[in-house]
Amino acid sequence: QLQLQExxxxxxxxxxxxxxxxxxSGSSISRDGYYWGWIRQPPGKGLEWIxxxxxxxxxxxxxxLKSRATIFVDTxxxxxxxxxxxxxxxxxxxYYCASLVPVAGVNRGYFDHWGQGxxxxxxx
Amino acid sequence: DIQMTQSPSTLSASVGDRxxxxxxxxxxxxxxxxxxxxxxxxxxxxxxxxxxxxESGVPSRFSGSGSGTEFTLTISxxxxxxxxxxxCQHYDxxxxxxxxxxxxxxx
Numbered sequence: 001q002l003q004l005q006e007x008x009x010x011x012x013x014x015x016x017x018x019x020x021x022x023x024x025s026g027s028s029i030s031r032d033g034y035y036w037g038w039i040r041q042p043p044g045k046g047l048e049w050i051x052x053x054x055x056x057x058x059x060x061x062x063x064x065l066k067s068r069a070t071i072f073v074d075t076x077x078x079x080x081x082x083x084x085x086x087x088x089x090x091x092x093x094x095y096y097c098a099s100l101v102p103v104a105g106v107n108r109g110y111f112d113h114w115g116q117g118x119x120x121x122x123x124x
Numbered sequence: 125d126i127q128m129t130q131s132p133s134t135l136s137a138s139v140g141d142r143x144x145x146x147x148x149x150x151x152x153x154x155x156x157x158x159x160x161x162x163x164x165x166x167x168x169x170x171x172x173x174x175x176x177x178x179e180s181g182v183p184s185r186f187s188g189s190g191s192g193t194e195f196t197l198t199i200s201x202x203x204x205x206x207x208x209x210x211x212c213q214h215y216d217x218x219x220x221x222x223x224x225x226x227x228x229x230x231x
Contacts, residue, residue: 114167
């Protein structure tokens with residue numbers, strides 16, 4: 001059974017960089033046909049896709065976050081990571097990692113397994 | 125980007141009611157739509173993909189329909205475990221977007 005687990009600091013100062021890692025277990029991150037994504041949810045609000053990565057390193061980003069977000073993969077550790085630069089209070093959210101099944105093309109699919117999420121607060 | 129609009133934003137219903145949630149896309153997305161259920165403090169859970177395909181293990185009282193720009197999620201007989209927030213998500217392009225969510229609360 002595929003499982004994902006987010007890890008990272010729960011508190012980040014404004015203007016600094018948010019860094020999170022998602023550990024994949026129960027399957028290899030190099031599993032053919034899967035992409036790996038980050039989604040966030042501000043307190044009391046809806047879901048926002050941040051970006052996705054394929055194990056080959058191909059990345060896809062939400063246009064609204066593309067200038068600040070970087071996603072990279074470490075296949076030797078079966079994990080992928082998110083860095084979000086120059087954070088503000090608006091980046092305070094629950095951050096989820098999830099596996100994406102690309103049934104309709106490159107990064108075009110749905111999220112079938114999710115991590116439990118990790119709350120990141122941006123505050124001085 | 126394709127915008128997804130859900131209605132209503134909140135729905136009050138009783139156990140046993142038939143419930144319908146609507147999701148509209150700003151342009152045609154064929155059948156490339158998924159539905160998720162999220163309970164407080166929990167990660168979303170996939171219910172439906174490809175507009176009408178039921179994810180394994182999801183009760184058959186959940187069903188999805190639609191194509192193009194208008195989609196519906198129906199719960200045929202609302203159960204106590206179904207009180208939650210529901211989101212649609214399109215995957216017609218690589219830039220994925222979710223609807224704003226529909227909260228189903230107890231009447």
